[in-house]
Amino acid sequence: xxxxxxxxxxxxxxxxxxxxxxxxxxxxxxxxxxxxxxxxxxxxxxxxxxxxxxxxxxxxxxxxxxxxxxxxxxxxxxxxxxxxxxxxxxxxxxxxxxxxxxxxxxxxxxxxxxxxxxxxxxxxxxxxxxxxxxxxxxxxxxxxxxxxxxxxxxxxxxxxxxxxxxxxxxxxxxxxxxxxxxxxxxxxxxxxxxxxxxxxxxxxxxxxxxxxxxxxxxxxxxxxxxxxxxxxxxxxxxxxxxxxxxxxxxxxxxxxxxxxxxxxxxxxxxxxxxxxxxxxxxxxxxxxxxxxxxxxxxxxxxxxxxxxxxxxxxxxxxxxxxxxxxxxxxxxxxxxxxxxxxxxxxxxxxxxxxxxxxxxxxxxxxxxxxxxxxxxxxxxxxxxxxxxx
Numbered sequence: 001x002x003x004x005x006x007x008x009x010x011x012x013x014x015x016x017x018x019x020x021x022x023x024x025x026x027x028x029x030x031x032x033x034x035x036x037x038x039x040x041x042x043x044x045x046x047x048x049x050x051x052x053x054x055x056x057x058x059x060x061x062x063x064x065x066x067x068x069x070x071x072x073x074x075x076x077x078x079x080x081x082x083x084x085x086x087x088x089x090x091x092x093x094x095x096x097x098x099x100x101x102x103x104x105x106x107x108x109x110x111x112x113x114x115x116x117x118x119x120x121x122x123x124x125x126x127x128x129x130x131x132x133x134x135x136x137x138x139x140x141x142x143x144x145x146x147x148x149x150x151x152x153x154x155x156x157x158x159x160x161x162x163x164x165x166x167x168x169x170x171x172x173x174x175x176x177x178x179x180x181x182x183x184x185x186x187x188x189x190x191x192x193x194x195x196x197x198x199x200x201x202x203x204x205x206x207x208x209x210x211x212x213x214x215x216x217x218x219x220x221x222x223x224x225x226x227x228x229x230x231x232x233x234x235x236x237x238x239x240x241x242x243x244x245x246x247x248x249x250x251x252x253x254x255x256x257x258x259x260x261x262x263x264x265x266x267x268x269x270x271x272x273x274x275x276x277x278x279x280x281x282x283x284x285x286x287x288x289x290x291x292x293x294x295x296x297x298x299x300x301x302x303x304x305x306x307x308x309x310x311x312x313x314x315x316x317x318x319x320x321x322x323x324x325x326x327x328x329x330x331x332x333x334x335x336x337x338x339x340x341x342x343x344x345x346x347x348x349x350x351x352x353x354x355x356x357x358x359x360x361x362x363x364x365x366x367x368x369x370x371x372x373x374x375x376x377x378x379x380x381x382x383x384x385x386x387x388x389x
Contacts, residue, residue, distance in 0.1 A: 014065035017055030021048050023068070027079045031210040033243055034080075040242050041087040050086075050103050059155045064107065066114035074110045080210065081169075081197040082106030088193050088231070091238055098190060104156075105165035105194050112147025145170055145178055161190070169194045173227035174296045176349070181292055184227055192228045196235060199223075203342075214243045218335030219342055225310055226303045226343065251327055260330060264319040267337050267380055272314050274377035275305060277370045278347070281354075281362075288360055297350040304343055311336050341382050347374045 015023070024047050028034045038044060055061060068075045085102040094102075149167040156162055168191050171177040173184035177195075187195065203216045217239055224232035282301045288294040308314050313336050318325055325333075351374065354360055355367040 014062050015068060016061065017051040020055070020061075020064065021051045023075075024051070024079055024083060027076060028083065031213075033211050033213045034083075037087065037238070037242050038083075041090065043083060043086050043090065046086065046090075046099070047083065047103070050100055053100070054104060054107070057155060060108065060111070063111045063114050063151065067111060070114060074113070076210075077198075077201050078107045078110060080106075080201055080204075081109065081194065084197045084200070085193050088197070088234060088238065092189075092193075092230075092234055094189075101159065101162050101165065102190055102193055104159075105162055105169065105190075106197060108152060108162075109148055109166050109169045109194070109198070110144060112144050112149070112151050115147070115151050143178065165190055165194055169198055171195055174299050174346070175292060176296055176346070187228075189230070192231045196223075196228055196231045200235070214239060217244070218339040222307065222336060222339040222343070225307050257327070257330060260334065261319045261323065261325070264313075264333060264337065268314050268319065270377045270380040271308065271340070274344070274373045275301075275308060275314075277373045279305065281367070281370050284362060284366075285354075285360065291360075293350060293353050294360070297347065297354070300343070300346050300350070307336075307340075307343070313337065337381055341378055344374055344378050344381070347371075348378075 021044075025044060028038050028044070064078075067078065082103045083106070085106045086099055089099045089102050145167050149163050152159065152163040152166050167179065168182060168187060171179065171182045171187060171191065172195075173187070175181045175183045184192075200213070200216055200220070203219055204210055204213055207213075207215045217236060220232055220236045220239070224236060278301045282298045285294045285298055289298060311333075312318060313333060317323070318333075351367065351371045354362060355364060355371065
């Protein structure tokens with residue numbers, strides 16, 4: 001893999017189909033959890049043929065090689081998202097064309113950062129408000145999906161579906177991702193599979209490494225009540241069935257159970273105060289529902305209320321010392337409380353936008369009180385890790 005002959009566009013020793021396939025195998029075998037999933041999914045033989053098909057596109061292989069040499073974070077994300085999308089697509093019974101497109105989309109989603117021809121990338125970087133973060137980083141305003149989509153348009157001119165999937169891989173169900181204002185109703189099943197794979201990757205980055213993928217189960221289960229239901233339910237079942245089937249159920253001592261119940265009473269009270277203030281704010285904003293910021297925050301409040309009602313976590317009576325809650329139920333509740341900060345963190349992004357704009361006619365003191373309630377709730381719910389989206 002030396003680069004003695006000059007730039008990658010002039011050399012022939014870039015990654016080829018066989019070496020790319022080897023990278024997939026090494027990546028999956030490096031992490032026990034991924035190996036367990038693969039042993040059930042048996043996708044590696046399919047990946048071999050997909051790599052062979054992709055290997056015919058020399059420019060794509062050059063760009064993949066540049067990503068491979070420049071950022072192990074982006075390259076590992078590409079390997080994971082393409083493989084996991086393929087696993088999910090097969091589990092959902094999607095046809096071979098869908099499987100190939102999702103695989104290619106996961107592998108090429110960040111390729112715009114590493115294209116050999118930088119003319120398009122430079123043009124986009126010069127656009128007003130454009131923001132491109134290299135080397136494994138991204139955020140909501142990061143426009144690297146547009147760079148990647150432009151690359152796809154040039155080098156995969158007949159695959160419009162692939163181009164759209166790559167463009168939307170950091171979209172959010174509430175329209176707050178990139179591109180902005182693209183909502184769940186506008187995102188098809190393939191889009192959702194790629195988005196969820198990326199969101200799962202973000203969680204794994206926070207949780208530790210790919211071996212910790214099982215720790216994402218509470219977040220996936222909660223997300224299945226909030227958005228992209230079919231994809232999240234399928235994802236939860238896949239991970240739960242393959243990774244948790246051999247694990248013994250949790251068993252709490254009497255003292256541990258009492259301590260958890262007491263803590264949950266405090267959590268439920270703080271969460272109720274937070275939700276009540278958010279619902280009151282939502283009522284004040286009804287007349288501005290045409291505004292994308294208002295629509296996003298009201299949609300997230302509605303979903304939060306739904307989760308609280310559906311899971312029963314606000315019912316403090318369930319957490320009394322003499323309650324008959326089982327260890328399994330207590331573990332379920334614990335999972336919900338651990339996963340909620342991810343949803344609450346979204347309000348940390350929205351609420352300051354409301355506080356700083358006068359057109360909504362809101363009292364600044366009232367908005368700041370809601371912000372304070374969200375902060376207090378996050379502190380109460382957060383233990384070891386905090387999600388910031």
